[in-house]
Amino acid sequence: MKKMILPGIICMPLKKNLKGVPSDWREVKCPKCGRSCYERPLPKGCDHMEFENALCTECALKEGKKLHKKWKEQVGRENMKKE
Numbered sequence: 001m002k003k004m005i006l007p008g009i010i011c012m013p014l015k016k017n018l019k020g021v022p023s024d025w026r027e028v029k030c031p032k033c034g035r036s037c038y039e040r041p042l043p044k045g046c047d048h049m050e051f052e053n054a055l056c057t058e059c060a061l062k063e064g065k066k067l068h069k070k071w072k073e074q075v076g077r078e079n080m081k082k083e
């Protein structure tokens with residue numbers, strides 16, 4: 001089946017914040033900061049889906065803030081057009 005790419009960021013919990021994880025969690029490195037974190041298996045039925053970005057929780061938070069700022073700028077601009 002073709003993979004479906006979902007827009008957005010999936011958060012991978014950082015290893016340093018966890019003590020013991022389920023055996024089906026895969027240890028990976030955050031592509032942004034390189035720290036060890038865990039990729040959690042997607043729920044049943046979502047196997048063919050993939051998120052655009054997978055980052056550790058801390059990087060995801062930072063990216064999320066950036067996206068939010070961009071989005072706010074976009075919305076602000078559109079509101080100005082209407083007036």
Ligand SMILES: [Zn+2]
Binds near residue numbers: 033
């Ligand atoms: Zn990171």
